[in-house]
Each structure stands twice: as structure tokens, then as C-alpha cells.
Amino acid sequence: MYIHNRLGMIEGVETMLAQERRLDQVANNLANVDTAGYKKDAVSFWEMLYQANAERQRVGKALRVHTDHQQGHVDPTGNPLDLAIQGEGFFRIQTDQGIRYTRAGSFQLDPMGQLRTPEGGLVLGDGGPIVVDGNNFAVERDGRVMVDGVQVNQLEVVGVNDLTNLIKEGRNLFRLAAEGEEMPLEAMNFQVRQGFLEKSNVNSVEEMTTMIDLQRSYEAQQKMIQAIDDMDEQAISRVGRFNR
Structure with a gap:
């Protein structure tokens, strides 16, 4: 009885830890519901066989975090420096840490006329960083960058064969x-929309519902662990009486 109760206790604790991780993920998604270009994360659970000790193996809980790259709503902003990708692909950004990719197109101009992210990353085109040296800045739907009616660059919109190879950094960089093992490809099925921003793909109602379900499940596991603890206490008490 004690051995079975102990395994039940371990299973309950592992499940609670997994649910706590999932709750943190849901809370992070909700915190970024208004973050441009944010892609929600999800945690999937599965059972894995591992070596518990020299004599036996046991099944434990494992977690896998994956990012949902489904497109968010594209909303108008009226700001000509805001760009949204309708379809596949990412903007290519030069940062101090290297090349990064994003769907967040809330850009701005620095004193040198270079198009940058709010964090300072340079927005790249086929001809290097995009520089606006003029009054009339426009981006065509195919990514051509026009200044005062003259093409000065081509916005670099790239894709990857396997989105699972992208690792999230911060809120909306990848x-x-x-x-070097997989070079980004030129995206094909896309349109660039100037004066628009892609919003987060988080559905706040779905995330709140998931959070409520997880909290209830967490509380149920707590009650189960308490019940197992009570059973152990009763078993120990009875063994003590039998020895007298």
C-alpha cells in the first residue's frame, strides 16, 4: 500500500509541476495580447520512460513548448512606418546579437534615416539596411521600397522550411x-501592407478559459495528494497499533 501511495504522490506532484508550467505560459500569452507580432506559445504534455534506478524504469511527465505561427489580425494604424506581412515570411533584422526575424513591423527612423525596430535593430533589404533619404516613403505590396517615387531598396521578406527551427527571443524576435545549417528562403506568398500592423495571435477568451481549467485541475491534484497523505498517515497509525 505504501509503495502504491508513494507512486501516486509522485505522479500528482509531476502533474502539478507540469500544470504550473502551462499556467505560466498562458499568463505570458495574456500579458502579450496587445504586443505586435507576438506568437503565442503552448505546452504539450506526454509521458516518457526513464531509468528511475538500477532496478527499474518508470513513466514520467515531460513537457514540450512550441510556438503557434498562425497569422494575427492585420489592423490599420495610419503610420507609414508601420508595415505588416500578409501571408508567409518574416522581416529580416540586423541586431547586435546577429540576424533575427520578426513579424512585428512597428518601425521607426533613426537620425541617419535608417529604418529600425523600437529596440534598435536595422531592417534589412536586398541592398542592406533600408535608408530613407527623402520626404515621400512608400513600400509596395511586393516589398519594393520607394523614396520620392524612386526605388531605393527591396524589403527582405524571408521564410524557413521548418518553423520549429525558429527559437523565440523576447516578445517577437526569432x-x-x-x-548556417538552414539558410532562410525568399518568401513567395506574401504582401506587404504599409500603414498596418499585425497584432498578436493570442485569443484572450480561449486563454482565460484554459487558465480556469488548469487552475481547477491543479486544485484537484492538490486534493489527490492530500488524500494520499491521509492514507499513508492512517496506514502508519494502524501498523503502530498492530505491533503492540
């Missing part, structure tokens, strides 16, 4: 899991 990097390749293995730089």
Missing part, C-alpha cells in the same frame, strides 16, 4: 536554432 533566431534560427542552428545558424
Whole structure:
């Protein structure tokens, strides 16, 4: 009885830890519901066989975090420096840490006329960083960058074969899991929309419902652990009486 109760206690604790991780993920999604270009994360659970000790194996809980790259709503802002990708692909950004990728197109101009992210990353085109040296800045739907009616660059919109190779950094930047092993490809099925922003793909109602369900499940596991603890206490008490 004690051995079975002990395994039940371990299973309950592992499940609670997994649910706590999932709750943190849901809370992070809700915190970024208004973050441009944010892609929600999800945690999937599965059972894994591992070596508990020299004599036996046991099944434990494992977690896998994955990012949902489904497109968010594209909303108008009226700001000509805001760009949204309708369809596949990412903006290519030069940062101090290397090349990064994003769907967040809330850009701004620095004193040198270079198009940057709010964090300071340079927005790249086929001809290098995009520089606006003029009054009339426009981006065509195919990514051509026009200044005063003259094409000065081509916005670099790239894709990857396997989105699982992208690792999230911060709120809306991504990097390749293995730089150099997979080179980004030129995106094909996209349109660039100037004066628009892609919003987060988080559905706040779904996330709140998930949070409520997880909290209830967490409380149920707490009650189960308490019940197992009570059973152990009763078993120990009875063994003590039998020895007298």
C-alpha cells in the first residue's frame, strides 16, 4: 500500500509541476495580447520512460513548448512606418546579437534615416539596411521600397522550411536554432501592407478559459495528494497499533 501511495504522490506532484508550467505560459500569452507580432506559445504534455534506478524504469511527465505561427489580425494604424506581412515570411533584422526575424513591423527612423525596430535593430533589404533619404516613403505590396517615387531598396521578406527551427527571443524576435545549417528562403506568398500592423495571435477568451481549467485541475491534484497523505498517515497509525 505504501509503495502504491508513494507512486501516486509522485505522479500528482509531476502533474502539478507540469500544470504550473502551462499556467505560466498562458499568463505570458495574456500579458502579450496587445504586443505586435507576438506568437503565442503552448505546452504539450506526454509521458516518457526513464531509468528511475538500477532496478527499474518508470513513466514520467515531460513537457514540450512550441510556438503557434498562425497569422494575427492585420489592423490599420495610419503610420507609414508601420508595415505588416500578409501571408508567409518574416522581416529580416540586423541586431547586435546577429540576424533575427520578426513579424512585428512597428518601425521607426533613426537620425541617419535608417529604418529600425523600437529596440534598435536595422531592417534589412536586398541592398542592406533600408535608408530613407527623402520626404515621400512608400513600400509596395511586393516589398519594393520607394523614396520620392524612386526605388531605393527591396524589403527582405524571408521564410524557413521548418518553423520549429525558429527559437523565440523576447516578445517577437526569432533566431534560427542552428545558424548556417538552414539558410532562410525568399518568401513567395506574401504582401506587404504599409500603414498596418499585425497584432498578436493570442485569443484572450480561449486563454482565460484554459487558465480556469488548469487552475481547477491543479486544485484537484492538490486534493489527490492530500488524500494520499491521509492514507499513508492512517496506514502508519494502524501498523503502530498492530505491533503492540
